[in-house]
Amino acid sequence: MLSQLDSGLVVIVEDSFIRAFMRTVLTRAGHRAAEVDPRDVANLISSGQHVKALITNTPAAFRSVAASIPLVYTTSCPDPEATDGFEHCRVLQKPFHAGQLLDALEEVSAPVLP
Numbered sequence: 001m002l003s004q005l006d007s008g009l010v011v012i013v014e015d016s017f018i019r020a021f022m023r024t025v026l027t028r029a030g031h032r033a034a035e036v037d038p039r040d041v042a043n044l045i046s047s048g049q050h051v052k053a054l055i056t057n058t059p060a061a062f063r064s065v066a067a068s069i070p071l072v073y074t075t076s077c078p079d080p081e082a083t084d085g086f087e088h089c090r091v092l093q094k095p096f097h098a099g100q101l102l103d104a105l106e107e108v109s110a111p112v113l114p
Contacts, residue, residue: 008052008109009049009050010034010051010052010055011034011041011044011051011054011055012033012034012055013038013054013062014056014074018057018074020035025098025102026101026102031052038058041065042062042065045065051069052109053070054070054071055071055072055074056071056073056074057074057075059073059083063084066085066086070109071089071090071108072090072092072104072108073090073092074092075092078091088108092104
């Protein structure tokens with residue numbers, strides 16, 4: 001049986017410095033994390049790879065997969081319309097700490113109970 005930490009890939013689409021920080025935080029906490037080019041996200045999802053969540057500062061670019069993936073939207077100035085269409089979403093305002101990133105990921109990727 002897989003633990004919750006092993007249950008999928010966390011996809012990071014962010015600026016390079018932030019991506020590296022996030023990948024380090026997530027992997028140290030036991031998550032599988034990958035820095036992905038924005039053009040490859042839809043292909044990754046359609047390939048059958050289980051994606052636990054998407055972390056990005058540009059959610060509008062991923063509306064085509066909004067219904068199928070939890071989102072952590074990282075921004076210094078939140079735009080409420082940027083996350084339209086995402087069912088499981090959390091806004092994480094920059095600057096943030098490692099613990100806040102992990103909490104946001106846990107919140108959006110937790111199973112929805114009936």
